[in-house]
Amino acid sequence: LSPENGFNSMSDSNPQQHFETIANKLGTRGLAYLHVLEGNMLTRQRDVDYRTIRDCFNGIYIANNGYDKARAQAALANDDCDLVAFGVPFLANPDLVERLKTDIPLNTPDQDTFYGGDKKGYIDYPFSKKQDVKF
Structure with a gap:
């Protein structure tokens, strides 16, 4: 999922609510994991609360986008994600x-x-x- 990715002029008027709902619904489907592109691919700006989306999904949450070693280690230590994709x-x-x-x-x-x-x-x-x- 990519709540804030504006690639090719994609947009969402309320990505927070939309993707919380999606994460909740997907959590009932027995998925192995949820892989989320956090923020916009072209910037580091994040206007969505990804921790809340993570908490809405009751499975493995994989974070992606703009992570370096230190940020990945902090996200894992804070339980903001289960895995980080590079x-x-x-x-x-x-x-x-x-x-x-x-x-x-x-x-x-x-x-x-x-x-x-x-x-x-x-x-x-x-x-x-x-x-x-x-x-």
């Missing part, structure tokens, strides 16, 4: 798990290549030189 950080860091474990700085994503349709920005981000990567 989209853009994984795109720009093929070794993201190791980088997060060892505090290696992350590659900077190139947003100009996100929807380009070729391999640039999709498979050409470098692995860290600070680790021995094996497949």
Whole structure:
């Protein structure tokens, strides 16, 4: 779900109420999890109370959008979510798990290549030189 995602001019006059209702209803369906894109994809602004939406769903809540290691750890510690999904950080860091474990700085994503349709920005981000990567 993406309560605040305005991509392609999508909007909702009352996303808080709408998505609380959706989360409540989905919670009765036996879903394995609810994956929520928190905020707008293009900004970090959040105008919806995601904790309330999380509390409306009685299952696993996966938070996504704009999380770094510290913010993810805080959200998990505060029980704001059960899991954190990393989209853009994984795109720009093929070794993201190791980088997060060892505090290696992350590659900077190139947003100009996100929807380009070729391999640039999709498979050409470098692995860290600070680790021995094996497949």
